[in-house]
Amino acid sequence: MSDKKLSRPVYLDNHATTQTDPRVVEAMLPYFNKSFGNPHSGSHYYGWEAADAVELARGQVADSIGASPEEIYFTSGATEANNIALKGATRFYREKKNHIVTCVTEHPCILDSAHDLASEGTRVTFLEVGSDGLIDLDNLKDAITDDTLLVSVMTVQNEIGTVQPIAEIGELCHQHEVLLHTDAAQALGKMSLDVKAMNVDLMSITGHKVYGPMGCGALYLTKKPRVKIKPLFSGGGQEKSIRPGTLPAPLCVGFGKTCELAAIEVEGEAKRLRQMRDELLTTLNNNLFGVHVNGGMKQRIPGNLNISVEGVDAESLMAALPDLAVSSGSACTSASAKASYVLDAIGLTTDLAESSLRIGLGRFTLQEEVNYAANRLIEEIRNIRKNRQVLSVNAAE
Numbered sequence: 001m002s003d004k005k006l007s008r009p010v011y012l013d014n015h016a017t018t019q020t021d022p023r024v025v026e027a028m029l030p031y032f033n034k035s036f037g038n039p040h041s042g043s044h045y046y047g048w049e050a051a052d053a054v055e056l057a058r059g060q061v062a063d064s065i066g067a068s069p070e071e072i073y074f075t076s077g078a079t080e081a082n083n084i085a086l087k088g089a090t091r092f093y094r095e096k097k098n099h100i101v102t103c104v105t106e107h108p109c110i111l112d113s114a115h116d117l118a119s120e121g122t123r124v125t126f127l128e129v130g131s132d133g134l135i136d137l138d139n140l141k142d143a144i145t146d147d148t149l150l151v152s153v154m155t156v157q158n159e160i161g162t163v164q165p166i167a168e169i170g171e172l173c174h175q176h177e178v179l180l181h182t183d184a185a186q187a188l189g190k191m192s193l194d195v196k197a198m199n200v201d202l203m204s205i206t207g208h209k210v211y212g213p214m215g216c217g218a219l220y221l222t223k224k225p226r227v228k229i230k231p232l233f234s235g236g237g238q239e240k241s242i243r244p245g246t247l248p249a250p251l252c253v254g255f256g257k258t259c260e261l262a263a264i265e266v267e268g269e270a271k272r273l274r275q276m277r278d279e280l281l282t283t284l285n286n287n288l289f290g291v292h293v294n295g296g297m298k299q300r301i302p303g304n305l306n307i308s309v310e311g312v313d314a315e316s317l318m319a320a321l322p323d324l325a326v327s328s329g330s331a332c333t334s335a336s337a338k339a340s341y342v343l344d345a346i347g348l349t350t351d352l353a354e355s356s357l358r359i360g361l362g363r364f365t366l367q368e369e370v371n372y373a374a375n376r377l378i379e380e381i382r383n384i385r386k387n388r389q390v391l392s393v394n395a396a397e
């Protein structure tokens with residue numbers, strides 16, 4: 001490994017965010033300084049130039065998920081897209097139908113949006129998941145009633161990388177005239193996405209999880225039949241008033257390029273990441289006892305490995321490994337480290353949840369970095385276990 005790489009910790013947290021691809025940065029640069037116009041300025045060249053770039057990007061985003069450009073609404077990311085999808089659709093349709101269904105392992109922006117809607121009088125069902133991280137379609141079927149407006153189930157879970165059977169969920173929804181929304185923030189670029197094949201009516205995506213810039217994402221809204229939204233913001237009518245506000249042209253351009261690259265590179269990348277990920281797991285298992293994979297291994301994106309290491313506290317392990325950038329399955333607030341609700345939902349004990357590590361490999365992860373990480377993990381896990389044994393022997397004396 002080059003010294004330059006080693007001078008910084010090995011980055012294995014690609015579920016939190018990703019390095020922006022240099023090709024994306026290059027595409028964005030002119031729109032900061034030279035072609036800096038407001039894409040909504042209709043009266044001069046600068047505005048037209050920026051607007052053309054934004055519309056090209058909209059087409060690239062649409063193509064990457066099998067949508068058409070007029071079905072794409074730019075947002076600041078998946079958090080905003082998810083809020084608009086859930087709150088906007090429910091508030092528009094609630095006089096007709098006022099029940100939504102989601103899942104306990106969704107991202108906090110979905111769960112909190114659902115709680116907000118519940119406090120406004122919408123009935124919300126939260127589906128449980130199995131130890132594999134997936135919902136049971138029979139439970140979904142049982143939850144759907146004549147009053148059900150929308151189901152929201154994420155495509156890929158952000159901690160354990162598991163992939164829900166979205167096409168089947170969508171089929172069931174459509175049989176009952178229910179809309180399907182999916183948070184595909186962790187799915188874009190990790191697997192092929194096609195809104196039609198997936199039977200999805202609303203989809204949220206974001207740039208920074210897939211080698212694009214932070215601060216730009218999109219909401220897909222099907223036009224057949226058109227999904228109506230009560231906007232969350234008042235403003236100048238941009239994005240057909242569904243998300244008003246000046247579009248950040250450089251970010252839209254970057255997000256468009258990101259989506260274009262994702263669609264081209266998804267297969268080759270998946271193959272490379274799966275191989276590195278599987279070898280990493282094999283190496284850990286060959287050298288350590290008590291390594292558990294959290295969530296099913298079969299329905300999982302290639303770059304994700306979420307493991308619990310018996311008897312090893314994740315916070316201590318990460319403290320011993322400043323040369324690795326990984327995260328724990330625990331969602332840590334500054335004051336208290338509380339075990340992840342996702343790991344709790346798949347049935348982990350608190351002990352195992354507090355021993356969990358989320359390893360996220362990505363486009364820029366090198367094989368030698370994974371090898372280095374494997375060796376360091378084995379070394380420090382053995383160390384922690386040895387020290388614990390010494391401590392418990394001393395305590396027994």
Ligand SMILES: *Cc1c(COP(=O)(O)O)cnc(C)c1O
Nearest residue numbers: 077078079107158183185186206
């Ligand atoms: C990161 C993430 C989000 C939030 O996306 P932002 O673009 O950062 O707002 C939502 N859902 C999932 C599954 C995510 O991983």
